[in-house]
Amino acid sequence: MGVAIRTAGEADRESVVRLLDEAFQDDPVSGWVFPGAEDRREHHPGLMAAFTDIVLAAGRIDVTEDGSACALWLSIPAGDHDGGTEDGDSGDGDSDDDGPAQVRAAVDPDNERIELIGRLTAAVHPSGRAHEYLWMIGVAPGRQGEGLGTALIESVLDRCDREGLSAYLEASSARSRKLYERLGFEVTGPVLDLPDGPAMWPMWREPRTRTGS
Template sequence: MGVAIRTAVEGDRELIVRLLDEAFQDDPVSGWVFPEVADRRAKHPALMAAFTDIVLAAGRIDVTEDGSACALWFSVPADEGQGDGDTGDDDGPAPVREAVDPDNERIETIGRLTAAVHPTGRAHEYLWMIGVAPGRQGEGLGTALIEAVLDRCDREELPAYLEASNARSRKLYERLGFELAGSVLDLPDGPAMWPMWREPRPHRPA
């Protein structure tokens, strides 16, 4: 049986924030941004809320009908990249840091570092984040969310891009056709992230 997927709307905001918070609490990158567990428990939801608001305004969020998984996407036009560290006119990493935790420089640092390695020059779909409820991981929900967009990418001859934040997700993305794009991004005194690019595959009509 296939996974039913729909586009999230504003009324799904709290669901998306909760999903992302639960899914990324123990992620290596979230642990780097908020090294102290108590601090992470307190402030991580606000960071996920800021991300959710940015994508609801300027991108698209796909969510499974049962609310157990979501994927945050941006459609990046040709010749437009994230090289200045911003994901929107007023939604770059500095305002996010100010809104979430002004004393935490790492919130801004990670936004600028990932922006600096983001490919430019070709239109593509950018998978910013994907979250699956901890109790539902391993069921193929994340794969279904990604494949739904990759199928469209293949039809429209669009590449796709993402940054893998852990080794497990990197393996999933490799199975879906993504390859390392450039050098591994090593966060200062922190974990690695893997920029990954996928060229569209020849589309075979059903």
């Protein structure tokens, strides 16, 4: 049975934020940005809200019909350079150089890692070619392993293949990197080692040529 997917709107904002907060509480990069458990519980939802608002305004959020998984996408035009992520599969998505600082100011001005993660990922984000950027993808903890994330990604990759578009993301764990490799992504450039923290893998996917009628 296929997974029903729709585009989220403003009415879905709170449920998307809640889903992302739950999905990324134990993510290695979220743990690096908010090393203290109490601090993470307090400020992590605000960071997810900031990301959700940016993508609702400038990109697209796909969500499964039952609300158990979502994917945040940005369409990056040729010659543009858009980056900055909070966790491997995330970013601040603000082409303005002040974007990471603005997110930090809105979420937790005392936490410099909120700004640093945006600047570090922006620095490794490929520029020049148009592509779809998977900012982040989250699946409810109780629904992981059911193929929901794969279905969300493949729905966009199918369009990329039809339109000859590349895709890009940053994997925030070795486990997610393996999933993306199965979907045709390859590590591009050097691995991003966060200061005193985990690694992130910039990954690029060329469109696949369709054969037959």
